[in-house]
Amino acid sequence: MPAVSRARSKERNRQKILDSAMALFRERGFEAATLRDIAKAAGLSTGALFANFADxxxxxxxxxxxxxxxxxxxxxxxxxxxxxxxxxxxxxxxxxxxxxxxxxxxxxxxxxxxxxxxxxxxxxxxxxxxxxxxxxxxxxxxxxxxxxxxxxxxxxxxxxxxxxxxxxxxxxxxxxxxxxxxxxxxxxxxxxxxxxxxxxxxxxxxxxx
Missing domain, CATH: 1.10.357.10 (Tetracycline Repressor, domain 2)
Known part of the structure; x- marks a missing residue:
């Protein structure tokens, strides 16, 4: 995959994670929203989540x-x-x-x-x-x-x-x-x-x- 396409894909994944996290934080608060739930809501693996964010x-x-x-x-x-x-x-x-x-x-x-x-x-x-x-x-x-x-x-x-x-x-x-x-x-x-x-x-x- 060309570098530009990889960068765009990474940015899309980041935004998916942030959008799903926002929805879950609004619904459950910080403690109850798990990383597994955030990744699942974004349609991504936890590995993809950690490729974009530390925690x-x-x-x-x-x-x-x-x-x-x-x-x-x-x-x-x-x-x-x-x-x-x-x-x-x-x-x-x-x-x-x-x-x-x-x-x-x-x-x-x-x-x-x-x-x-x-x-x-x-x-x-x-x-x-x-x-x-x-x-x-x-x-x-x-x-x-x-x-x-x-x-x-x-x-x-x-x-x-x-x-x-x-x-x-x-x-x-x-x-x-x-x-x-x-x-x-x-x-x-x-x-x-x-x-x-x-x-x-x-x-x-x-x-x-």
Missing amino acids: KNEIFLIVVEQENARVINVMREAYDETLDLPGRLHQQLMRGYEYAQINARLILSAFVMKWSAGQTAQTGLNEIARMSDMVRYALLDTLKAAVERKELPANAPIEAAAEILEDLCFANMRRAFQNSREPATFDVKHLSDSVTLQVKLVIAGLQHA
């Missing part, structure tokens, strides 16, 4: 990284200039939560990795931190735009506000999943009401800082 941790972290990017894209795409500032922030956060719902077990598994041992745990922690950073940057961009539109004072401490909203984002997600009977669902109405109040309080603080 399940590597697969999981790549999947988490890809999903991080998708969540941030969803939040950025939810930005709507026709809404007032509270409405814009609320919509961005809620779209992120709605997307996170389908990844509940994946997200919870990622946070569990914070308490794992060894270098892989640190790598997993880095991926979680990267997701947190990207959420903060997306919200900070919205606050910067609000300053430019004179919805907030020029000297408003928007960096601190973005950090507060970032912390609230993940605290809300954790509570929503903890309080739900099924990990992949949560009370959207209750969450929406909480986000509305939190956003209003943060904006009020910015306007009077």
Whole structure:
């Protein structure tokens, strides 16, 4: 097989593995999704899996990284200039939560990795931190735009506000999943009401800082 064809075949196999892993991590979480199951779902042998990835941790972290990017894209795409500032922030956060719902077990598994041992745990922690950073940057961009539109004072401490909203984002997600009977669902109405109040309080603080 020519080198170009081999490279394309290898890339197709990698994507098959990642796609099947994503589906299984969403369905079962990290621990319950075995390498044998991932390979079978991809229509490949475990040998083909190990030809592309070192272990399940590597697969999981790549999947988490890809999903991080998708969540941030969803939040950025939810930005709507026709809404007032509270409405814009609320919509961005809620779209992120709605997307996170389908990844509940994946997200919870990622946070569990914070308490794992060894270098892989640190790598997993880095991926979680990267997701947190990207959420903060997306919200900070919205606050910067609000300053430019004179919805907030020029000297408003928007960096601190973005950090507060970032912390609230993940605290809300954790509570929503903890309080739900099924990990992949949560009370959207209750969450929406909480986000509305939190956003209003943060904006009020910015306007009077």
